[in-house]
Amino acid sequence: MTKNFNVSEFEKFRYNRGESGERNSPLCRKTGRPKADRQKPRVSGEHSSRARRASDYVLGIDIGGTKIVFVLLKGRKVVKTKKINTPKNMKELIKVLMENVNNLKGSSKIEGIGIGVAGALDKKREKILNSPNLKYLNNFPLVKVLAKKLKLKVMMENDANCFTLGEAVLGAGKNKKVVFGITLGSGVGGGLVIDSKIYQGAFGGAGEIGHTIIKFDGLKCGCGNSGCFEVYGSKKFFERKKISSKKLEEKATKGEKRAKEIFKEYGKYLGIGIANIVNLLDPDVVIIGGGISKAQRHFLKTAKNEAEKRILSPLSKKNLRVRPAELKDKGGAVGAALLLMAL
Numbered sequence: 001m002t003k004n005f006n007v008s009e010f011e012k013f014r015y016n017r018g019e020s021g022e023r024n025s026p027l028c029r030k031t032g033r034p035k036a037d038r039q040k041p042r043v044s045g046e047h048s049s050r051a052r053r054a055s056d057y058v059l060g061i062d063i064g065g066t067k068i069v070f071v072l073l074k075g076r077k078v079v080k081t082k083k084i085n086t087p088k089n090m091k092e093l094i095k096v097l098m099e100n101v102n103n104l105k106g107s108s109k110i111e112g113i114g115i116g117v118a119g120a121l122d123k124k125r126e127k128i129l130n131s132p133n134l135k136y137l138n139n140f141p142l143v144k145v146l147a148k149k150l151k152l153k154v155m156m157e158n159d160a161n162c163f164t165l166g167e168a169v170l171g172a173g174k175n176k177k178v179v180f181g182i183t184l185g186s187g188v189g190g191g192l193v194i195d196s197k198i199y200q201g202a203f204g205g206a207g208e209i210g211h212t213i214i215k216f217d218g219l220k221c222g223c224g225n226s227g228c229f230e231v232y233g234s235k236k237f238f239e240r241k242k243i244s245s246k247k248l249e250e251k252a253t254k255g256e257k258r259a260k261e262i263f264k265e266y267g268k269y270l271g272i273g274i275a276n277i278v279n280l281l282d283p284d285v286v287i288i289g290g291g292i293s294k295a296q297r298h299f300l301k302t303a304k305n306e307a308e309k310r311i312l313s314p315l316s317k318k319n320l321r322v323r324p325a326e327l328k329d330k331g332g333a334v335g336a337a338l339l340l341m342a343l
Contacts, residue, residue: 057110059101060337062159063117065133065186068096071333072104076170076341080104081330090136098149112153113146114336116162118189123204125156132187132222155339159332160189161198161207163325166335167287168193171326176284180277181325182209184292188230188273192281210234214272229276232269235292238262249295260298267299271306274322278311289325296324 057079062069064086072080082100087093101113119131119138126143128134147154157165164173164181173179173193183189190209192199200206210230211223218227230236238245241262251259274286288296304322311317325331 056341057105057108058337058340059104059110059113060162060333060335060339061097061101061113061115062162062332062336063093063115063134064159064332065118067329068100069329069333070100070104071330071337072108072110073334073337074108076338078330078334081333083329086134090140093136094145094149097146101150110152112155112340113150114162114339115142115146115154115156116159116332116336117142117156118159118187121156121158121204125204128156153340155336157198157336157339158189158191158207159183161191161193161200162335162339163189163289163332164191164193164207164287164335165196165198165338166327166331166333167289167325169196169338170334171331172287172323173285178281178283179285179287180207180209180281180283181287181289182233182273182277183290184233184270184288185290186235188233189290190277192283209273209277212273212276214269214276229269229273233266233273237266237269238292245292245295249298252295252298263295263298264302267302268306270299270303272310274303274307275310278307278316278320279313282313282316284319285321285323287323287325289331293324300324 056075058073060071060073062071066086068084068086070080070082070084071078082104084096084100087096117128117131117137118133120129121127122129127139127141128137129139131137143154143156146152160181160183163183164179167173167181168176168179173181177195179193181191181193188210190207192207210233211221211225211228213225213227214229214232215227219231220226221228221231223230235245238248241248243262248259248262252263277283277286288300300322304320307322308317308320311320327334
């Protein structure tokens with residue numbers, strides 16, 4: 001290695017993985033570009049105004065296209081939950097958010113609110129730039145509006161990042177250093193958590209595994225590209241088969257051969273996506289969540305087998321861990337609440 005060559009931060013991180021107690025991974029400290037062009041990658045949680053104590057109450061909200069999940073945490077313990085339908089307009093959304101926040105907190109003094117929402121966010125995590133399911137949220141200053149109305153600190157993050165943080169801290173990735181989460185639903189979301197911190201990348205767009213290419217001459221994706229993981233790993237796959245994953249699960253459970261074959265095909269595509277994640281990031285564990293994951297017993301084994309065929313490192317292949325989410329539909333809201341805590 002010459003004097004002026006900067007070793008990749010991912011490679012540095014691999015060398016340091018065995019060092020216990022290292023909270024400030026080189027991956028989270030700098031990008032590895034030349035000094036004049038270097039920009040600190042964004043790591044969610046570092047911009048909190050102060051550390052939250054274990055006795056503090058925080059509220060997490062996961063805003064989905066059809067459902068909103070609320071979770072009240074005291075420290076790292078879930079004390080209250082609620083689920084409601086997602087309103088069809090902004091005025092009604094603000095109304096139900098405020099009503100449910102006030103009802104859930106009751107007489108408890110909460111320190112702040114974390115929000116998880118699908119879509120691309122601005123760098124300050126204050127506005128949704130492009131929401132695939134809730135177009136009325138686009139460019140609306142949701143964080144500032146709620147903070148002003150509720151007189152509370154409000155933080156916002158991509159929903160897949162929140163899901164991964166929740167699972168990394170309190171779910172299937174607990175006590176693991178590098179956790180990658182995949183959400184399988186109307187789209188394919190992804191998040192990377194290192195040392196209990198969301199890794200956002202230099203410009204806030206890290207983790208978008210759904211828009212990596214797994215078939216270069218494949219079908220058109222809603223993003224404009226062709227062959228995206230999302231086209232083959234989301235509900236779009238089942239729509240092309242003219243059946244929902246839920247109905248297909250029922251048929252597969254009854255032993256119907258065609259249903260099993262469809263899940264096997266789906267599992268192979270999922271396995272390719274997982275192999276890409278492992279070859280690039282070498283995580284301790286990959287966690288699978290989202291609505292489609294409820295049928296994981298019919299496709300997860302196939303996915304793991306397919307991934308193992310395509311993973312380069314013998315050690316990564318041997319230690320491959322692909323696990324279903326443990327927090328179920330609360331994972332995103334739990335992760336959103338954790339945005340406000342020092343982890």
